Each structure stands twice: as C-alpha cells, then as structure tokens.
Amino acid sequence: MDEILRASLFLKAVLPLMEDLVDFDTIAASAISDKRLILQFEVKNGPSSHLRIEGGKIRHGIGMHQSPDIRLTFKKPELLNRMFDGEDVRPGLRKGFFHLLFLIREFPKLAERLQYYLEGDGKKAVDEKTKNFQVRIGLHAMLGGMATVASDDASLRSIADETPFGTLLVRILPDGPFGTFTKLSHNGGYIFESTFNQPVRHANAVMEFAGPDAAKKLIDGALNAVTAIGLGQEIKIRGLLPLIDKASIFLYRFGKIMGV
Template sequence: MSYQLIKAGINLYAIFKNLEDLIALDEESRNLIKGKKISIQFLVKNGPKAWLQFENETCKVGQGIMHNPSVKLWFKSPEHLNKMFDGEANPIPLKGFTKLGFLQKEFVKITEKLEYYLKPEKLENPSKEYIEINTRFTLTVAAFALPEIVKYNREAKLSASHIPDGKIQLWVLPNDPAVFLTVKNGEISAQKGTTEKPDAIMEMKDYQTANNFLNGKSNPFLAIAIGDVIIRGQTNMLDSLSLILDKVQNYV
C-alpha cells in the first residue's frame, strides 16, 4: 500500500511539477495551450491531491485543493492514479465534461512530451538541448519525490530523522537548474530555485555530469572524488539524503 501511495505522490507532485518547465521550455507544448485557460484538480481517495493550471501560456502545479477548478478528476485509489500514469486506466471526471476534449487531445500530447523528456533511454544520441531538459526534469523529480518517500517509507523516515534541520541546495553549475530542500524535524519539503544560506550544497559541474549522476550512469564516489560533483557544508546532511535519493528509482 505504501508503495502505491508513494508512487502516486511522486506522480502528482514530482513528475507533474515538470509541466511548469515543459511549458516554459518547449514551444510545441506551449502552443498546445495557446489561448487556453483551464485548471485541473486531481483527487485521489486516501491519497495525494494536486492541481494544474494552464493560463497565459504558462503552467502552474500545486499541491492540495484548488478553488473552483475547470475540471475535477477523481481516482478511487493511489493505484488507480498510478495506472493512469502507466496508460492502463482512465480517471473518473467529476466536473468539466465540456473540457474533456482538452484532456483527450492537448493534455495527452503534453504528457507524452513530458514522458519523452523524462526517458532518455529511448534515444540513441540525445541532443545537448534534450540533455539539458532531461537533467532539469530529473533534478525536479528527485527533489519533489523525497518528501513523498520520507512520509511513507520506514527506512527513509529514519534517514530523514537523522538530517539536522536546515537547507540543502542542489544545483547544476552555474547555479541553474537548482532545487533546494528544507529539512525540519525529520520532514523534507522541496522547492525549485536557490536559497540564500544553505547548510549543505551539492553542485554538479555541468549538465552532462549532472545527467549522468542523477540518472545513475556515473559512480557517485568517483564523481565526488574527481570534483565533478562538489559537496560542501554540513555534508552529513547529504549522507542521509543520499540514502533517500537512492530510493527514488524504485518508484519512477
């Protein structure tokens, strides 16, 4: 049960979070929402709740309940939601039947593009631009998956309890893309961007290095030892964090 719950949280809060950058960076996706103003609420029984808002050629993704969304999609369980993400189930629409056309056409194309950028293994020779977007998305997924794993995975909860309160900055040099994690009393929250005074920093020297590191294609010890990945500050925070990060691949 916790597996499905964690996966559902990651799908809604971490995978979907990338829609914001997808719309900003990918012209084709942006064109699909041109002139459209639509918001979608995802409701999972005994599971996560999130909303998407497409407006003015931008996308915003939020956690929780949105006031008066255009569309409400209901899922009878976290497993139901996860099956939808795997293309094996459909949501139950509760509101916004007139917008179903958007969900079946444009939204499907947008999520297919998202999947394309998240799965580099399908490409033989990914371009530099592709690697940059994939790296950005992978970093976001990793960061936003952490709180979900910590909530419901016993070992991860223990690891998080060992992290002193503070802020951890992860970024690809020269400081973009960047995410930071706030740890308080064993709970982790993730945000995109930079924080002013991080207690620990993990910086990856360039996109390719970050891509290899985040996708498990490089030896992390070698990457740190040769200076491709630089860690600084209260690196004991990163020790425990890495134990949780290692679990992300079990859910995505």
C-alpha cells in the same frame, strides 16, 4: 511496490515538471496556448495536486484547489500510477465535463512530451539545448522526489526524524539550474520541502555537479554518486554532511520507487 508513495511522487515530483515542459517544448506549449483552466488530480483518501493552466503557462500546486475546472478522482493509487505509466485508465471525472476535449486531446500530448524528455530516445543523441532541458527536469524531479519521499514514506520515518534541520543546495555549475531540499520546523514538528531555481538565503550543505554532463549521467543512472563524490571531479559536497547523507537515502528510494 508502495503504490500510494508512487502516486505521491507522480503528483508532487513529476507533475510539477509540466511547468518546465511548456516553457521549453513548442508542441506542449501549443497544446495549452489558449487554455485557461485548473486541473485537479486526487487519489481517494490520498495525495492530490493541481495544475493551473493560463496564458501559456502551467503552475503546479500540491493539494486540493478550491474550485478546479476539472477534477479527476482515482479510486486507488494504482489507477493513477497506471495512467502516468501511459496506460489507458479512466479516472472518475467528478467535475469538468465541458473540458473533456482537453482531457482527451491535449493532456495526453503533454504527458507524452514529458515522457519523451524524461526517458529520452535511448539511442539518439540529443542536442545541447535538449540535454540541458533533460538535466533541468531531472534535477527538478529529483528535488521534489526527495522531499516527497522524506514527507510521505512511512518506512523511512525514522530517517526523516533523524535528518538534521537545514537546507541542501544542489546546483549544476557553472550557471545552474539549482534547487534545494529542506527540512524545517513546523508546528512543533517538521516538514520537508523543495524549491527549484528560487533564491537561496543560506545553504547548510552543498552538492555541486561539475556541469550538465555529470548531472545527466547521474540522472540516467550512468554515474554512481558515491563513486563520483569520491573521485572529487564530477560531484562535490561540503557542509552539513548528515543532511546530504539522509537526502541520498531519500533520493535512492525515489529512484527505486519510480524505477529509474
């Protein structure tokens, strides 16, 4: 198991889902309704992300914030991964002793609600609204996961090098959500990034799901993407196929690392 990559994925692809969570889930929303703080996560000598909680909203940012209110430092990526897996892990609290109550009471609630939507009940059928939310966070995680793997997975460096520059638009018909996975040039090299429900100027390649049901099946692992593309009904692709081809390698790796 590549623990450092898994930690990167939690911080850069899963943690951003908190933004969606508090907009949708009333329990999660109430947990932060009166909070105003910046929560920093970092793995020592490794990846970091922060959450800005303010006005009933959460905004995610990659990297270190200049002045976080709470700073959680994990000596090893395994510790952060275990915390995200729901284990009782005590990271080093380098700053924010006055916000301990938030860490003890509210944050676990957020994590629990997110886990609930990501994993589902398994047996219980969910209502349409919940299903659409699960698809939304699934797509959001998928795009962030692809960009994180492409950026951070040393074992796929040659695939990242060979990935053509451009933007892959992934959208769920008829009304979204949608997002992008992009390789763009940067300082003589390249970077990967993802966006979610942001305006798209030009898509070099397009992957479209026929509807939320098709997307949910893929996210749940009940639909093989290659087969679905072949059958030409639930997933359609067009445009710069080498970009889709490489993105699918990153997506596969994301699923494998996260145990999806």
